[in-house]
Amino acid sequence: MTALEATGLGKRYRDTWALREVFLSVPRGRVVALVGPNGAGKTTLMRLAVGLHRPTTGHLRVFGAEPYGEALAQVAYVAQDKPLYDEFTVNEMLNVGRHLNPRFDLAGARDRLADLNIPGRARVHQLSGGQRAQLAITLAVAKRVDLIVLDEPLASLDPLARHEVMRGLMMAVAETGLTVLLSSHVVAELDEVCDHLVLLSRGRVQVAGDIEDILRAHRMLTGPAGMMPGGAYEVIGEDRTERQTSLFARLREPIPDPRWTAHELSLTDVVLGYMRSPMSTHFPPPVLAERDDVA
Numbered sequence: 001m002t003a004l005e006a007t008g009l010g011k012r013y014r015d016t017w018a019l020r021e022v023f024l025s026v027p028r029g030r031v032v033a034l035v036g037p038n039g040a041g042k043t044t045l046m047r048l049a050v051g052l053h054r055p056t057t058g059h060l061r062v063f064g065a066e067p068y069g070e071a072l073a074q075v076a077y078v079a080q081d082k083p084l085y086d087e088f089t090v091n092e093m094l095n096v097g098r099h100l101n102p103r104f105d106l107a108g109a110r111d112r113l114a115d116l117n118i119p120g121r122a123r124v125h126q127l128s129g130g131q132r133a134q135l136a137i138t139l140a141v142a143k144r145v146d147l148i149v150l151d152e153p154l155a156s157l158d159p160l161a162r163h164e165v166m167r168g169l170m171m172a173v174a175e176t177g178l179t180v181l182l183s184s185h186v187v188a189e190l191d192e193v194c195d196h197l198v199l200l201s202r203g204r205v206q207v208a209g210d211i212e213d214i215l216r217a218h219r220m221l222t223g224p225a226g227m228m229p230g231g232a233y234e235v236i237g238e239d240r241t242e243r244q245t246s247l248f249a250r251l252r253e254p255i256p257d258p259r260w261t262a263h264e265l266s267l268t269d270v271v272l273g274y275m276r277s278p279m280s281t282h283f284p285p286p287v288l289a290e291r292d293d294v295a
């Protein structure tokens with residue numbers, strides 16, 4: 001079963017289409033990097049996934065069901081401002097979680113906070129930004145949901161705190177096998193923890209797929225000035241100088257011409273390459289789950 005499946009999904013706020021004609025199919029158990037420039041529609045997609053918005057067109061299904069009512073018990077959302085009660089202690093926040101969620105894993109949450117050296121008696125307002133993020137993620141994990149949606153959990157954290165937050169999240173994923181949808185502008189730090197990418201641009205999906213496959217398919221080709229290599233590839237972006245030609249390309253087979261060198265790319269390189277060419281798209285046709293109600 002897919003974790004997230006969007007078919008013709010669109011969301012309009014008054015006269016602004018925040019998302020349009022979105023088709024997506026994210027397998028279960030993936031850690032998904034949701035990236036894109038400001039205003040691309042990331043928060044809107046996340047809010048749709050957790051039932052805080054309704055689609056204007058199309059559907060978004062979470063584990064096969066529209067995310068309303070009972071289906072929401074499978075989902076936890078950590079919003080950008082990490083809603084926590086400042087005057088509560090960490091232990092009190094855990095108690096709130098336990099009272100609101102019958103399945104709340106109190107012992108697991110306590111262990112996790114102890115591993116992270118976050119004292120139970122500390123008040124929320126005394127915690128650092130990184131500790132607040134860790135607490136918000138711990139509360140979400142303890143709900144024993146199948147999908148956690150995190151809107152910019154790394155914003156305003158220093159590099160060490162970012163690393164720790166991601167490490168904490170990975171511990172939770174390894175323990176529970178949950179699916180994570182995580183938006184961020186810090187693409188370099190998603191490389192190690194995410195295995196699936198969704199790049200939005202102007203409300204549409206520009207790139208989607210497993211990161212390994214995406215990295216395998218893309219290369220920076222460098223070769224002689226004024227020339228193009230033979231072979232099967234698509235150019236997404238190019239840079240020409242008097243000395244050489246550089247092509248950001250999606251390859252269908254290795255380039256046979258020995259005058260050209262194919263350089264491997266990082267996730268950041270690929271994301272930036274596509275962001276510079278917003279009209280280029282790349283995603284395998286979505287494998288949509290078979291549904292009884294589809295003719």
Ligand SMILES: Nc1ncnc2c1ncn2[C@@H]1O[C@H](COP(=O)(O)OP(=O)(O)OP(=O)(O)O)[C@@H](O)[C@H]1O
Pocket residue numbers: 013014016017018036037038039040041042043044045
């Ligand atoms: N409540 C709203 N009312 C009207 N327009 C909105 C509302 N929320 C978002 N929008 C618009 O929808 C578009 C997508 O916004 P969204 O917040 O989903 O993007 P984002 O990718 O999360 O951006 P950022 O990276 O800046 O957080 C933008 O043009 C934004 O101005």
